[in-house]
Amino acid sequence: MFISPMLLETAAGPFSDSRYIFEPKIDGHRLIYSQQNGIVRLFTRHNNDCTRQYPEISSALFPYDVVLDGEIACVDPMAGISDFESVMSRFQAKKTDKIMQLTASLPVTFVVFDILSYKGEDLRSLPLMERKAILAELTLPNANFGIVPYIEGAGEALFDQIQARNMEGVVAKRKDSTYVSRRSAAWQKVINWSYADVFITGYRKAEFGWLAGVPTSSGGKMRPSGIIEFGATPTHKKAFYGVSKQLITGEDREYVYVEPKIKARVKIRNWTKAGLLRSPVFTEFIV
CATH class of the missing domain: 3.30.470.30 (DNA ligase/mRNA capping enzyme)
Structure with a gap:
């Protein structure tokens, strides 16, 4: 039952x-x-x-x-x-x-x-x-x-x-x-949230989602770390899309990619064993 x-x-x-x-x-x-x-x-x-x-x-x-x-x-x-x-x-x-x-x-x-x-x-x-x-x-x-x-x-x-x-x-x-x-x-x-600072490396074309990345241990390339789907207000989204137009580096069917210049703080449940953000929620931009 x-x-x-x-x-x-x-x-x-x-x-x-x-x-x-x-x-x-x-x-x-x-x-x-x-x-x-x-x-x-x-x-x-x-x-x-x-x-x-x-x-x-x-x-x-x-x-x-x-x-x-x-x-x-x-x-x-x-x-x-x-x-x-x-x-x-x-x-x-x-x-x-x-x-x-x-x-x-x-x-x-x-x-x-x-x-x-x-x-x-x-x-x-x-x-x-x-x-x-x-x-x-x-x-x-x-x-x-x-x-x-x-x-x-x-x-x-x-x-x-x-x-x-x-x-x-x-x-x-x-x-x-x-x-x-x-x-x-x-x-x-x-x-009991944890917090992480990530770079936004792109965004989804359909429903809302910001691609998140973190620097590799060598400090060179960005390593993908998940998609931020929650927490951003209309004001945050408007600010991001206003700035990101000048940072676009390419696109495919699903995503537009941008230079990793915009930094954000997210709250998460934890990091997965694969190095991904678990349940990330946007909290603020880091200037």
Whole structure:
């Protein structure tokens, strides 16, 4: 049984409030675990069935029907935190032999933070803390399941710890919140952004996108580092296109290329292993 998940609003910044609990934000992908009549099915937040991709989760049975909400994580043993690229390697695997190989080399953990149905009873109308109490009493079926920890009130202190460990961020949830299948201000996220300075090396002809580049280690050529699609206001775009006309060096079917003279600061989730910006958001030009 798929239940459309409750989604997060974005908080202005870290905060503390006794009406909220605060959880570490897990860097993986959302998962709804549904066990009905002894059959387990796993769904992404968009109702895509991913039962086959995670046999270490889908083969685990509770002694009763249950629907759980959480995140699929793939923990880097060196850093002790979830690695998003490893999660995507697991999610994108389709062939059975590849899935089984990755189950051994990149095992996942289902980090549970909510319980939506228990022994056939819909729990979504209960306050969050009552659902948390029921969740805490569950006996998890194997070592690939975990329950996300939380603290009450002290969101800023938790965020400081998250920053120190270079984790993704913090989720704030009102203690009295019921579970609704939409975006709600009762649940908010605070992302632990990193920042990078890049050069704009071109732009997309169709929908908006600035090509980003960074100097190579030798300081000569530019190395492509991704596409900036978000954050720029109409004023920023107008300023860029006014200046870039004099910097055009060529074009192809998709892009116009410019000299790397315009520098910008972006906020990012992190750098990927391939040296690309993950989820870059423009913040300002650097003059």
